[in-house]
Amino acid sequence: MQKKILIFSEAFGSGHTKAAEALAHSISIQEPSVHTEIIEIGKKLHPITSNLIFRTYMQMITRCPYVWKKIYRNLSQQMQATPSWLQLLIYQLFHRNIERVLEQSKPDLVICTHPFISSSLSRLKKMGYPVNMCTVITDFHAHLVWIQHEVDLYMVSSDDVRRQLIDSGISKHRIAVTGIPVHSNYWSRESKLDVRNTLNLKNIPTVLVMGGGEGLGGIKQIAHSLIKWKERIQLFICTGYNDSLKVSLERNKQFQHPNIKIVGFVDIIDKLLDASDLLITKPGGLTCFEALSKGVPMLIYQPIPGHEEYNCNHLVKLNLALRIHHWKEVDDWIEKLLCFPESFDQFYKHIEQFQQKMNPLAGAKAIMDLLFHHEVTEISYEKRRGIHV
Incomplete structure (x- = not known):
C-alpha cells in the first residue's frame, strides 16, 4: 500500500511553507512512491483568526519589538517544554477540529514545519489520539514552543539545536541533524x-x-x-x-x-x-x-x-x-x-x-527511515472520535 505523508505548515511568513515544499520535493526524489500533501492548516481551519493574529504579531515586531523580545525570552527561560496551558491556547486559536483533517487524510506520518502545529498535535497525542509525527525546526535555535516530548523525530539545523533539545529532555535517538530543508x-x-x-x-x-x-x-x-x-x-x-x-x-x-x-x-x-x-x-x-x-x-x-x-x-x-x-x-x-x-x-x-557537512537528502532519508521502520500505532482512526479534546 502506498505510504502517505501529510505536511502541515502555517502561513506566517513564507519560510515555513517553503521548507515544507522543499522537504516534499526531496522526499519525491528519495522515494517517488510516497505521496505527500502540504496544508497550511491554521489558514484552512480558522483563516480569520490566523490572519488576525499574524497581523497583530507583525504590528508588535515592527512597532514594539522589545515587548515581543521580552515575551519570547521570558517564555524560553521559564520552562523546558511547551506547557499544557499554552498547548490548549494554540489549539483553540488555530487548530480546533484538526483531527477531522487527519481522519479524512489518514496519513502514515505527519510532518510539522511550524511549532504551533507540533504543539497541537502533541497535545492530541498526549490525550491518546494516535499520530506519528516529525517536527522540522526551521531556525538555529529551539524555543520551548518547539519542544514536545510526543514528537517521534526532530529534524534540526545544527548540532547546537540538537544539544538544546537533549538538554530539554528529548532523547538523542529522536533527533536528526539534517539542516533546514531547501529546494x-x-x-x-x-x-x-x-x-x-x-x-x-x-x-x-x-x-x-x-x-x-x-x-x-x-x-x-x-x-x-x-x-x-x-x-x-x-x-x-x-x-x-x-x-x-x-x-x-x-x-x-x-x-x-x-x-x-x-x-x-x-x-x-x-x-x-x-x-x-x-x-x-x-x-x-x-x-x-x-x-x-x-x-x-x-x-x-x-x-x-x-x-x-x-x-x-x-x-x-x-x-x-x-x-x-x-x-x-x-x-x-x-x-x-x-x-x-x-x-x-x-x-x-x-x-x-x-x-x-551538508547532505541535502538527509532529511528525506531520516523521514523514510521513520516511515518504513518506525513501529506504527495500531489504533484505528475511527477510535479517535471518542477522544475529548
Whole structure:
C-alpha cells in the first residue's frame, strides 16, 4: 500500500511553507512512491483568526519589538517544554477540529514545519489520539514552543539545536541533524557569469537585499545607503509582499537607474543568489540556509527580536555571517567588496566547511527511515472520535 505523508505548515511568513515544499520535493526524489500533501492548516481551519493574529504579531515586531523580545525570552527561560496551558491556547486559536483533517487524510506520518502545529498535535497525542509525527525546526535555535516530548523525530539545523533539545529532555535517538530543508535549486551553485547573462544583468559586483516574504529588515534604510554606489555595483532589491515599499522605491528618482533592480515576491531567489556577491538580509532560518547552500556571504541587519536574534548569534559565532548594527556600516563592506575582496575570504572558508557537512537528502532519508521502520500505532482512526479534546 502506498505510504502517505501529510505536511502541515502555517502561513506566517513564507519560510515555513517553503521548507515544507522543499522537504516534499526531496522526499519525491528519495522515494517517488510516497505521496505527500502540504496544508497550511491554521489558514484552512480558522483563516480569520490566523490572519488576525499574524497581523497583530507583525504590528508588535515592527512597532514594539522589545515587548515581543521580552515575551519570547521570558517564555524560553521559564520552562523546558511547551506547557499544557499554552498547548490548549494554540489549539483553540488555530487548530480546533484538526483531527477531522487527519481522519479524512489518514496519513502514515505527519510532518510539522511550524511549532504551533507540533504543539497541537502533541497535545492530541498526549490525550491518546494516535499520530506519528516529525517536527522540522526551521531556525538555529529551539524555543520551548518547539519542544514536545510526543514528537517521534526532530529534524534540526545544527548540532547546537540538537544539544538544546537533549538538554530539554528529548532523547538523542529522536533527533536528526539534517539542516533546514531547501529546494534542490539551492543544492549547488551555477556559474555567476552564466546566470547574470540569463537574467540580463551586468557582470559587475552585485548586492542582493532582502527582508523575507514580508519585506522587513530595514530594506528601505539599506537601499538608501547603497544609492551612492550605484555606478560601481549592481543592486537587486527584493521587497517580498511589501507592495507599498516596492512602489515607494520605484517612484523615487534616485532608484531609477539601470544598475538598480526592484522586485516584489519572486520565485527566482536561487538565481539571484547565484548572481550575487553579497546578501544583506534579516536572518530568517530558511533564507540563511539558502544563502549558505549557495555560498554567498551575508550581512545581517535588523533581525526580528527572538528567534532571528538567536539565528544571527549562531551564524556570527560560526563566522558564517556578520551583523551590522547601523546602515552606515554597509559602506565599509561595499568598499571591501570593490577594493579588497580578500576581506571576504574568511566567510568563504567557513561557509565551505559548513557546506561539506551538508547532505541535502538527509532529511528525506531520516523521514523514510521513520516511515518504513518506525513501529506504527495500531489504533484505528475511527477510535479517535471518542477522544475529548
